Amino acid sequence: MNEGIAQTATIGVIGDVHLFWDGQDVSFFNDGGYDLLLFVGDLAGYTQLRGLRVARSLQKLRIPAMCIPGNHDGLHAFQLGAEITPRAHRLRNVLSLGQASRCRSLDRALGHVELVAYCRRRLTLGGVPLNIVVGRPHSIGGRRLACIRYLAEHYGIDSMEASAARLRSLVDACDAAPILFLAHNGPSGLGERASSIWGCDFRKKEEDWGDRDLEDAVRHARGNGRSVLAAVAGHMHRKTKSGKLRPGQIEKDGVLYVNAAEVPRHRHIDGRKRRHHVKLTVTETTANAEDVWV
Numbered sequence: 001m002n003e004g005i006a007q008t009a010t011i012g013v014i015g016d017v018h019l020f021w022d023g024q025d026v027s028f029f030n031d032g033g034y035d036l037l038l039f040v041g042d043l044a045g046y047t048q049l050r051g052l053r054v055a056r057s058l059q060k061l062r063i064p065a066m067c068i069p070g071n072h073d074g075l076h077a078f079q080l081g082a083e084i085t086p087r088a089h090r091l092r093n094v095l096s097l098g099q100a101s102r103c104r105s106l107d108r109a110l111g112h113v114e115l116v117a118y119c120r121r122r123l124t125l126g127g128v129p130l131n132i133v134v135g136r137p138h139s140i141g142g143r144r145l146a147c148i149r150y151l152a153e154h155y156g157i158d159s160m161e162a163s164a165a166r167l168r169s170l171v172d173a174c175d176a177a178p179i180l181f182l183a184h185n186g187p188s189g190l191g192e193r194a195s196s197i198w199g200c201d202f203r204k205k206e207e208d209w210g211d212r213d214l215e216d217a218v219r220h221a222r223g224n225g226r227s228v229l230a231a232v233a234g235h236m237h238r239k240t241k242s243g244k245l246r247p248g249q250i251e252k253d254g255v256l257y258v259n260a261a262e263v264p265r266h267r268h269i270d271g272r273k274r275r276h277h278v279k280l281t282v283t284e285t286t287a288n289a290e291d292v293w294v
Ligand SMILES: [Fe+2]
Pocket: 016, 042, 070, 071, 072, 139, 184, 235, 236
């Protein structure tokens, strides 16, 4: 290490893919100089088959990568409909049948790209020691747990309180290295407007649509003197239903929060197809996020 120059880790954060992924993305990231790629979930659209195609393409990445399942990953369209439509909630448990096998298929299709949820990974990237704490899979946001039957059967989580307790225990298992949270949806506590970083834009009533358990985990970490560098997530697309733009990042109490969900992440700009991701640069004490269109 050069005296006085901080070690730096460079992490690519890829927002909700929703099928916008191809061989050029693979080539870019394989040569992009990243130490790690974090996929915040929602590789799929409304069919699992096309999501699996994206997952198989991710196998060609030659750098370490992990992905947390979003609410579109491992759920078929009817199950997703039952999760998001209050009138159909009573059907969600029966429609969750087969979710475990769909998630296993996704895991197999991803190959060495790790499908992660409710876990901690201790890595050293670019000389920077990091605890990556991974949150609740399949989050749909708000106060209600999505996929509760699956969460109960596979993770022993049957309530928001149980989920918060699991995340706190993951934080407690971290060593002295700083923490980076990876989640599908971001934490609550960051704004109650439709255009807040994780605000609800699909109901008349504007409200905070962030995950309560994740907010609790960040607070728990900071309250216990842990260094929390950043929390990266997506789910709530940056462009709201009314056409307003959410912030892609905000900083609060020394923690950088990144919503990477630029959807679609492939876009034609000035006649050229461009691809979005967030370049997250961290040292042991700092985090910086930059939107990149390549
Ligand atoms: Fe999502």
